[in-house]
Amino acid sequence: MRHHGPQAWWPAESRFEVMVGAVLVQQTAWVNASRAIDRLRDAGLLDHDALASAPRSTVEGLIRAAGFYRVKAKRLVGLARFVSRAGGLSMLQQLGISELRAALRELDGVGAETADAILLYVFERPVFVVDAYARRLFGRLTGTPPSSDAELKALVEGVVTQAADLNELHALIVAHGKRFCRTQPLCASCCLRTSCQYRF
């Protein structure tokens, strides 16, 4: 990783747009999820009330570029209805982290990783997002690899406690993982920047 530092991770014009992106990017390259987001924006549907009442067939047509467009359209409308029912993101913001996570996990299409990504990037809660890159990284980095995602989460969250730092950490892991970590061993610069206060 040549350029440690803010990764301009998860660019979006609103918090709800981040939630929509979290679903659209599942098993999909960001460039294609981004196209779908642009089309939703042009259609005025990056708004939970508007999206909640939009026909699924309309949403399907707009998000086709992101792949899995039928299941994702269903998930997006369900997500929008959830936010509308709750009375908006400012209402959900009031909830405690565990009940907010439980509410998100009940939604169709929101698994462990997407729930944690939303907690971190939408609600700014101090959560470490365990994804395939993080598993590979820590599996190789530590002598005894974490045996579960829960263990890995606890390990990292026990050290990195600030939401802003967990945000940056996840961004660095994914940005680096995409470039190097799939087939090659970790390179020497594969950890946090040297000026970082945290040590594993």
Next chain:
DNA sequence: CACCAGGGTGGTT
């Protein structure tokens, strides 16, 4: 042409 991309769900063993 094969493989991958910032996963989740439901079914089978």
Next chain:
DNA sequence: AACCACCATGGT
């Protein structure tokens, strides 16, 4: 609990 098929498009 560990697999597996499926969802589907666009890039390399």
